[in-house]
Amino acid sequence: MGKIALKHVTKSFGTTEVIPPLDLDIEDGEFVVFVGPSGCGKSTLLRLIAGLEDVTSGMIEIDGNDATRVPPSKRGLAMVFQSYALYPHMSVRKNIAFPLRMAKVDEAERDRKVEAAAGILNLTDYLERRPGQLSGGQRQRVAIGRAIVREPEAFLFDEPLSNLDAALRVNMRLEISELHQSLATTMIYVTHDQVEAMTMADKIVVLNAGRIAQVGSPLELYRAPQNKFVAGFIGSPKMNFIEGEEARKQGAHTIGVRPEHLALSTDGGTWEGTVGVAEHLGSDTFLHVHIDGVGALTVRTQGEAGLNHGDRAHITPDPERIHRFDGDGLALA
Amino acid sequence: MATQHSRSAARFMMAPAVFLLLVWMLVPLTMTLFFSFKKYLPLRGDSMANGLEWVGFANYVRFVGSSSFWPSIQATLVIVGGVLVVTIVLGVLLAMLLDQPMWGQGIVRILVIAPFFVMPTVSALVWKNMFMDPNNGLLAYLWKAFGGTPVEWLSQAALPSLIMIVSWQWLPFATLILLTAIQSLDSEQLEAAEMDGAPVLKRFWFIILPHLSRAITIVILIQTIFLLSIFAEIFVTTGGAFGTKTLTYLIFQRVLESQNVGLGSAGGVYAIILANIVALFLMRIVGKNLDA
Numbered sequence: 001m002g003k004i005a006l007k008h009v010t011k012s013f014g015t016t017e018v019i020p021p022l023d024l025d026i027e028d029g030e031f032v033v034f035v036g037p038s039g040c041g042k043s044t045l046l047r048l049i050a051g052l053e054d055v056t057s058g059m060i061e062i063d064g065n066d067a068t069r070v071p072p073s074k075r076g077l078a079m080v081f082q083s084y085a086l087y088p089h090m091s092v093r094k095n096i097a098f099p100l101r102m103a104k105v106d107e108a109e110r111d112r113k114v115e116a117a118a119g120i121l122n123l124t125d126y127l128e129r130r131p132g133q134l135s136g137g138q139r140q141r142v143a144i145g146r147a148i149v150r151e152p153e154a155f156l157f158d159e160p161l162s163n164l165d166a167a168l169r170v171n172m173r174l175e176i177s178e179l180h181q182s183l184a185t186t187m188i189y190v191t192h193d194q195v196e197a198m199t200m201a202d203k204i205v206v207l208n209a210g211r212i213a214q215v216g217s218p219l220e221l222y223r224a225p226q227n228k229f230v231a232g233f234i235g236s237p238k239m240n241f242i243e244g245e246e247a248r249k250q251g252a253h254t255i256g257v258r259p260e261h262l263a264l265s266t267d268g269g270t271w272e273g274t275v276g277v278a279e280h281l282g283s284d285t286f287l288h289v290h291i292d293g294v295g296a297l298t299v300r301t302q303g304e305a306g307l308n309h310g311d312r313a314h315i316t317p318d319p320e321r322i323h324r325f326d327g328d329g330l331a332l333a
Numbered sequence: 334m335a336t337q338h339s340r341s342a343a344r345f346m347m348a349p350a351v352f353l354l355l356v357w358m359l360v361p362l363t364m365t366l367f368f369s370f371k372k373y374l375p376l377r378g379d380s381m382a383n384g385l386e387w388v389g390f391a392n393y394v395r396f397v398g399s400s401s402f403w404p405s406i407q408a409t410l411v412i413v414g415g416v417l418v419v420t421i422v423l424g425v426l427l428a429m430l431l432d433q434p435m436w437g438q439g440i441v442r443i444l445v446i447a448p449f450f451v452m453p454t455v456s457a458l459v460w461k462n463m464f465m466d467p468n469n470g471l472l473a474y475l476w477k478a479f480g481g482t483p484v485e486w487l488s489q490a491a492l493p494s495l496i497m498i499v500s501w502q503w504l505p506f507a508t509l510i511l512l513t514a515i516q517s518l519d520s521e522q523l524e525a526a527e528m529d530g531a532p533v534l535k536r537f538w539f540i541i542l543p544h545l546s547r548a549i550t551i552v553i554l555i556q557t558i559f560l561l562s563i564f565a566e567i568f569v570t571t572g573g574a575f576g577t578k579t580l581t582y583l584i585f586q587r588v589l590e591s592q593n594v595g596l597g598s599a600g601g602v603y604a605i606i607l608a609n610i611v612a613l614f615l616m617r618i619v620g621k622n623l624d625a
Contacts, residue, residue, distance in 0.1 A: 072528050087540060102531045
């Protein structure tokens, strides 16, 4: 079981309120991702759940029991830190066995569990090494191993992939998702990278300045963002926002169109403009087009666009995929 | 960019310093070795000009044969060991205390370091006259206040008193090194250990202490080198009485009080050998610890 509920949780450091009253339910077995720009309070929220920070007010329930004042080690949660926080003077085996040793598990049982975890994580050949002799990805796996052996109610990940290079990050992303499938344990994952959030999550919690901007499945957030912040944060490249005359025509303060919902043509369309920088990714091309009287828009086209810097082009938005926002940035139905 | 040329230039420029260091070390060493094989009693009219009598290993045999030799080795080891234990235990505790955020941290840190700036002679005299004096010392007043008989520290408990004085001087050094080591500990490691179910004492034992092991070996190494040769503190407090005669002090007595240069030099050579044995052990430990 790993059902976690936050009820009116707040956190202040001195007089600065980092997290205004916040409610959140995390179901058993869910993969929940907290995503938001740096400084939005997502790590603080994770540390509150872990018990490494005390809540200023409100209640944290784990499996229906009040855990607000329970010390971190008794909450049945395991955490993987951004810096991995491996114990540098212990071998990989001792690192993974450490929580078991603290729980006074007998040695044979300890060895069996460590071997099992090492098997899952492909660490069997490295058990006698020190963390200093491992690569970044291996260290990451040791940190996960140390979390697995505790058989926790839920795993907490604090930006675990941010110290890895791009290729390794994609691999580890898959491995963690795979792990979630096989363990079926609740996982809470903090990241500032919306791609990680979109690819891994069952449920994304978008945070903005300590407040929950929106909670939903990745595709819900993509299809129906409730506000401008979520609309701009989810999706890559970023959604284009247009204000002024064009927006008023749609009866909104601001309209938003994703780059992939803009059709490009050379002979005619809604808007006309000049092509600026083109970013060629091979499979896609991102074109920055300066529309007369509207502003700069990013357009995503499949394959190679065949347009050069300075060419004139026409752009038509998909009318079904135009998001409309009011003056406060909230989505209009 | 260490080309052949710049390397030889570097050697050339280092040469004066290396030369000076070598001379500073080699001349006294050679002279000590030379005198240790000679009969040299200035008060009996022996002098370099008249030529000194070669006595072979007689000085060495006599130095070891003296009834003060083994007690002096013992006193040396007790003082060095005692000071090391006190400074490291208290140093670790103080360092952890100073690492906590608190009001007036800067001033407290300076106060803690202060004893290190006091000259050994001065601090020993302060301890002797202001704290440990059985009539006027602060400790005597403290004892009297509780109705006890004042302890004559430097005669009744000479060795522990001396260890205390020297520890007071060296505690700042140990604290400073250990404090910087503690500050370099990644706080996430402690948090991870906390999540892993390690209570405070186990976090100290399994995380903080291993993290400090390197700094502790460095403190042991440096302090041992200096503590083997402590002299001023003994000279101004007990004058070598009440079992505080260390090897260094014994050599001093042989050369200056008995005016037997040859015998003292032989003692000096023993001191060199002892220091090297200790250094060898320490280098091995440090080497092992610094590898990791």
